[in-house]
Amino acid sequence: MYLEIVSPEKVLLSAEVDSVTVPAIEGEFQMLNNHAPIISVLEKGVIKVEGNIEISKDLKEVVNKAQDGKWHFPIKGGVLEMKNNKAIVLAD
Template sequence: MFLEIVSPEAILFSSEVDSITVPGIDGDFQMLNNHAPIVSILREGVVKVHVHSQQHLELDKLKGKFIPHSDDNNVLTLAINSGTLELKDNKAIILAD
Protein backbone atom coordinates (compact mmCIF):
# COMPACT_ATOMS: atom_id res chain seq x y z
CA MET A 1 0.00 0.00 0.00
CA PHE A 2 1.08 3.59 -0.45
CA LEU A 3 1.40 5.81 2.62
CA GLU A 4 1.67 9.56 2.85
CA ILE A 5 2.10 11.30 6.20
CA VAL A 6 1.52 15.04 6.12
CA SER A 7 2.07 17.61 8.87
CA PRO A 8 1.17 21.32 8.77
CA GLU A 9 4.81 22.05 7.92
CA ALA A 10 5.66 19.43 5.29
CA ILE A 11 5.13 16.01 3.78
CA LEU A 12 6.94 13.79 6.28
CA PHE A 13 6.71 10.46 4.46
CA SER A 14 5.64 9.26 1.03
CA SER A 15 6.39 5.67 0.01
CA GLU A 16 5.15 2.12 -0.46
CA VAL A 17 4.84 0.25 2.86
CA ASP A 18 3.96 -3.26 4.03
CA SER A 19 1.78 -2.24 6.98
CA ILE A 20 0.84 0.67 9.24
CA THR A 21 -0.06 0.65 12.95
CA VAL A 22 -1.75 3.76 14.28
CA PRO A 23 -3.06 4.98 17.66
CA GLY A 24 -6.84 5.05 17.17
CA ILE A 25 -9.24 6.53 19.70
CA ASP A 26 -10.26 3.05 20.90
CA GLY A 27 -6.73 1.63 20.75
CA ASP A 28 -3.98 0.84 18.30
CA PHE A 29 -4.89 -0.91 15.05
CA GLN A 30 -2.99 -2.18 12.05
CA MET A 31 -3.71 -1.99 8.33
CA LEU A 32 -2.29 -4.25 5.63
CA ASN A 33 -2.68 -4.29 1.84
CA ASN A 34 -6.30 -4.49 0.65
CA HIS A 35 -7.70 -3.29 3.99
CA ALA A 36 -11.29 -2.10 3.86
CA PRO A 37 -11.71 1.66 3.43
CA ILE A 38 -11.54 3.51 6.74
CA VAL A 39 -11.51 7.01 8.18
CA SER A 40 -10.34 7.43 11.77
CA ILE A 41 -9.35 10.09 14.24
CA LEU A 42 -5.97 9.42 15.83
CA ARG A 43 -4.97 10.15 19.41
CA GLU A 44 -1.55 10.91 20.86
CA GLY A 45 0.76 7.98 20.35
CA VAL A 46 3.15 6.32 17.93
CA VAL A 47 2.62 5.54 14.25
CA LYS A 48 4.57 2.44 13.22
CA VAL A 49 5.39 2.06 9.54
CA HIS A 50 6.66 -1.33 8.37
CA VAL A 51 8.70 -1.00 5.18
CA HIS A 52 10.06 -3.89 3.15
CA SER A 53 13.53 -2.35 3.39
CA GLN A 54 15.10 1.02 4.07
CA GLN A 55 17.21 0.89 0.91
CA HIS A 56 14.84 3.15 -1.02
CA LEU A 57 14.38 5.58 1.89
CA GLU A 58 16.58 8.51 2.72
CA LEU A 59 16.12 8.87 6.48
CA ASP A 60 17.75 12.32 6.57
CA LYS A 61 15.00 13.55 4.24
CA LEU A 62 12.30 12.31 6.61
CA LYS A 63 12.71 15.49 8.64
CA GLY A 64 14.49 13.69 11.50
CA LYS A 65 11.18 12.70 13.08
CA PHE A 66 11.24 9.00 12.22
CA ILE A 67 13.12 6.63 14.47
CA PRO A 68 13.92 3.04 13.46
CA HIS A 69 12.36 0.58 15.92
CA SER A 70 14.92 -0.94 18.31
CA ASP A 71 13.86 -4.53 17.51
CA ASP A 72 13.35 -4.25 13.74
CA ASN A 73 15.14 -1.90 11.33
CA ASN A 74 12.26 -2.24 8.87
CA VAL A 75 9.86 -0.56 11.31
CA LEU A 76 9.96 3.24 11.50
CA THR A 77 8.18 5.04 14.33
CA LEU A 78 6.75 8.55 14.45
CA ALA A 79 5.30 10.16 17.59
CA ILE A 80 2.16 12.22 16.95
CA ASN A 81 -0.05 14.38 19.15
CA SER A 82 -3.21 13.78 17.12
CA GLY A 83 -4.32 13.28 13.57
CA THR A 84 -6.70 11.89 11.01
CA LEU A 85 -6.30 8.81 8.84
CA GLU A 86 -7.98 7.94 5.56
CA LEU A 87 -7.35 4.65 3.75
CA LYS A 88 -8.97 3.85 0.42
CA ASP A 89 -7.83 1.73 -2.54
CA ASN A 90 -4.51 0.85 -0.89
CA LYS A 91 -3.58 4.53 -0.38
CA ALA A 92 -3.37 5.80 3.19
CA ILE A 93 -3.07 9.45 4.11
CA ILE A 94 -2.30 10.52 7.67
CA LEU A 95 -2.75 14.18 8.58
CA ALA A 96 -0.60 14.39 11.69
CA ASP A 97 0.00 17.04 14.28
Protein backbone atom coordinates in the same frame (compact mmCIF):
# COMPACT_ATOMS: atom_id res chain seq x y z
CA MET B 1 0.10 -0.18 -0.01
CA TYR B 2 0.94 3.47 -0.41
CA LEU B 3 1.30 5.69 2.68
CA GLU B 4 1.51 9.46 3.04
CA ILE B 5 2.11 11.10 6.41
CA VAL B 6 1.57 14.84 6.17
CA SER B 7 2.15 17.44 8.90
CA PRO B 8 1.20 21.14 8.72
CA GLU B 9 4.84 21.89 7.86
CA LYS B 10 5.67 19.23 5.27
CA VAL B 11 5.22 15.73 3.90
CA LEU B 12 6.96 13.40 6.35
CA LEU B 13 6.62 10.22 4.30
CA SER B 14 5.37 9.28 0.86
CA ALA B 15 6.20 5.67 0.04
CA GLU B 16 5.11 2.10 -0.60
CA VAL B 17 5.02 0.24 2.74
CA ASP B 18 4.24 -3.26 4.00
CA SER B 19 2.10 -2.20 6.97
CA VAL B 20 1.19 0.77 9.14
CA THR B 21 -0.02 0.78 12.75
CA VAL B 22 -1.77 3.88 14.08
CA PRO B 23 -2.81 5.13 17.55
CA ALA B 24 -6.57 5.55 17.06
CA ILE B 25 -8.96 6.92 19.69
CA GLU B 26 -10.50 3.47 20.23
CA GLY B 27 -7.10 1.74 20.32
CA GLU B 28 -4.14 0.93 18.12
CA PHE B 29 -4.77 -0.92 14.85
CA GLN B 30 -2.73 -2.15 11.91
CA MET B 31 -3.46 -1.88 8.19
CA LEU B 32 -2.06 -4.13 5.49
CA ASN B 33 -2.52 -4.23 1.73
CA ASN B 34 -6.19 -4.42 0.65
CA HIS B 35 -7.48 -3.14 4.01
CA ALA B 36 -11.14 -2.11 4.03
CA PRO B 37 -11.80 1.61 3.58
CA ILE B 38 -11.71 3.48 6.90
CA ILE B 39 -11.56 6.99 8.33
CA SER B 40 -10.28 7.34 11.89
CA VAL B 41 -9.31 10.04 14.37
CA LEU B 42 -5.82 9.51 15.78
CA GLU B 43 -4.62 10.36 19.26
CA LYS B 44 -1.18 11.21 20.59
CA GLY B 45 1.18 8.30 20.06
CA VAL B 46 3.39 6.67 17.47
CA ILE B 47 2.69 5.66 13.88
CA LYS B 48 4.65 2.45 13.22
CA VAL B 49 5.62 1.81 9.61
CA GLU B 50 7.06 -1.43 8.28
CA GLY B 51 8.75 -1.56 4.91
CA ASN B 52 11.89 -0.69 3.01
CA ILE B 53 11.63 3.11 3.08
CA GLU B 54 14.05 6.02 2.94
CA ILE B 55 13.89 8.64 5.69
CA SER B 56 15.16 12.12 4.83
CA LYS B 57 18.10 13.44 6.84
CA ASP B 58 16.07 16.26 8.40
CA LEU B 59 13.62 13.72 9.89
CA LYS B 60 16.19 11.41 11.46
CA GLU B 61 16.13 13.50 14.67
CA VAL B 62 12.40 12.84 15.10
CA VAL B 63 11.83 9.48 13.39
CA ASN B 64 13.65 6.38 14.55
CA LYS B 65 13.87 2.71 13.70
CA ALA B 66 12.89 0.57 16.68
CA GLN B 67 14.27 -2.83 17.60
CA ASP B 68 11.24 -4.46 15.96
CA GLY B 69 12.46 -3.06 12.61
CA LYS B 70 9.57 -0.61 12.26
CA TRP B 71 9.97 3.14 11.73
CA HIS B 72 8.34 5.17 14.50
CA PHE B 73 6.74 8.56 13.69
CA PRO B 74 5.55 10.36 16.86
CA ILE B 75 2.35 12.38 16.46
CA LYS B 76 0.21 14.59 18.69
CA GLY B 77 -2.99 13.53 16.95
CA GLY B 78 -4.54 13.60 13.52
CA VAL B 79 -6.85 11.94 11.02
CA LEU B 80 -6.39 8.86 8.83
CA GLU B 81 -8.13 7.88 5.61
CA MET B 82 -7.52 4.49 3.99
CA LYS B 83 -9.05 3.47 0.65
CA ASN B 84 -7.92 1.74 -2.54
CA ASN B 85 -4.58 0.68 -0.97
CA LYS B 86 -3.65 4.28 -0.13
CA ALA B 87 -3.47 5.57 3.44
CA ILE B 88 -3.22 9.30 4.12
CA VAL B 89 -2.43 10.57 7.61
CA LEU B 90 -2.90 14.25 8.40
CA ALA B 91 -0.82 14.49 11.57
CA ASP B 92 -0.34 17.19 14.18
